[in-house]
Amino acid sequence: MEEKKDKKNVKGFLEFVYDFYKSMKAHEITLVYEGEITHQITKAFTSLTESNMAKEAESNSVQKKVFHVMVECLQNISKHAENFGPDEYLFAGRGIFMVSRGKDEYNVTTGNVIDNSKIEELTEMLNNINSLDREGLKELYKNQMKEGRLSEKGGAGLGFIDIARKTGKKLDFHFLPVDNETSFFLLTSTISRTL
Amino acid sequence: MEVIKIIGTDDTPNVIFDPENDIFEISGRSLPEDVSSFYEPILKWLDEYSKNANQKSVFNFKLIYFNTASSKMILDILLKLEEMYENGKDVLVRWFYPEDDEDMQEAGEEYADIVEVPFEQVAYPLS
Numbered sequence: 001m002e003e004k005k006d007k008k009n010v011k012g013f014l015e016f017v018y019d020f021y022k023s024m025k026a027h028e029i030t031l032v033y034e035g036e037i038t039h040q041i042t043k044a045f046t047s048l049t050e051s052n053m054a055k056e057a058e059s060n061s062v063q064k065k066v067f068h069v070m071v072e073c074l075q076n077i078s079k080h081a082e083n084f085g086p087d088e089y090l091f092a093g094r095g096i097f098m099v100s101r102g103k104d105e106y107n108v109t110t111g112n113v114i115d116n117s118k119i120e121e122l123t124e125m126l127n128n129i130n131s132l133d134r135e136g137l138k139e140l141y142k143n144q145m146k147e148g149r150l151s152e153k154g155g156a157g158l159g160f161i162d163i164a165r166k167t168g169k170k171l172d173f174h175f176l177p178v179d180n181e182t183s184f185f186l187l188t189s190t191i192s193r194t195l
Numbered sequence: 196m197e198v199i200k201i202i203g204t205d206d207t208p209n210v211i212f213d214p215e216n217d218i219f220e221i222s223g224r225s226l227p228e229d230v231s232s233f234y235e236p237i238l239k240w241l242d243e244y245s246k247n248a249n250q251k252s253v254f255n256f257k258l259i260y261f262n263t264a265s266s267k268m269i270l271d272i273l274l275k276l277e278e279m280y281e282n283g284k285d286v287l288v289r290w291f292y293p294e295d296d297e298d299m300q301e302a303g304e305e306y307a308d309i310v311e312v313p314f315e316q317v318a319y320p321l322s
Contacts, residue, residue, distance in 0.1 A: 145267055
């Protein structure tokens with residue numbers, strides 16, 4: 001009886017894996033990861049994506065933009081995600097990281113848990129970035145570089161501005177409630193393949 | 196004066212500051228895990244150097260990629276050079292960028308806007 005039940009569970013699990021695989025294919029996901037984002041992970045993912053793009057003969061400028069966006073997104077998670085559990089690494093936040101490639105564009109998406117108290121500030125910052133044109137973003141970047149200070153974890157508050165500048169697109173973001181204190185912060189950046 | 200010679204890796208730049216041989220260069224990629232600990236010694240070195248700088252110093256920046264946290268540290272370096280220039284030293288910044296890399300060219304223009312120091316942009320062909 002026990003054995004039969006186990007077998008059924010395994011089958012269910014493997015079917016889930018196949019559904020997961022199909023779902024990844026359907027959404028053209030080329031990389032997905034959930035866990036701690038360390039510097040080593042950042043280096044591994046960027047170099048993996050770089051070599052994939054080189055294989056696809058993606059243009060230099062698209063490759064560079066995707067690289068920029070990936071680094072900033074990964075470092076955002078490693079520096080800003082709420083940490084639960086021991087700090088084994090210098091900077092390691094948990095989150096989901098995903099890269100997808102469609103016919104016309106790349107999407108880099110991140111998701112991580114944040115404290116609800118940060119929602120207002122983040123929303124304001126992202127809305128402000130989305131309201132600016134190319135020149136406005138350039139000024140904001142320059143000012144932030146001049147006046148901003150490096151945080152304890154080495155963030156300069158420049159990552160989102162840089163992503164908006166490099167992609168030339170609005171930053172799409174969303175918050176979903178996790179519990180009373182925290183929310184899941186999702187952000188997706190789009191890089192056009194036809195620059 | 197001591198020489199700075201840091202061999203670059205895939206996430207940290209090559210740095211050579213060698214006053215005796217008139218070589219001041221930062222090149223390669225910059226996305227260190229901890230930007231402060233990488234750049235602090237370089238900034239300290241510049242403080243020392245500025246006390247007894249060469250008649251003329253040409254600082255070459257030949258970066259192919261830097262992350263936003265590094266961009267802040269690069270500005271800090273340029274501000275030190277501005278200070279040297281304001282104190283009467285002959286300083287020139289040469290900002291190299293691959294000829295097809297508009298973003299790197301624009302980054303140079305922005306720095307040139309912010310700091311008051313002689314600044315030259317140099318495009319180089321991709322090999």
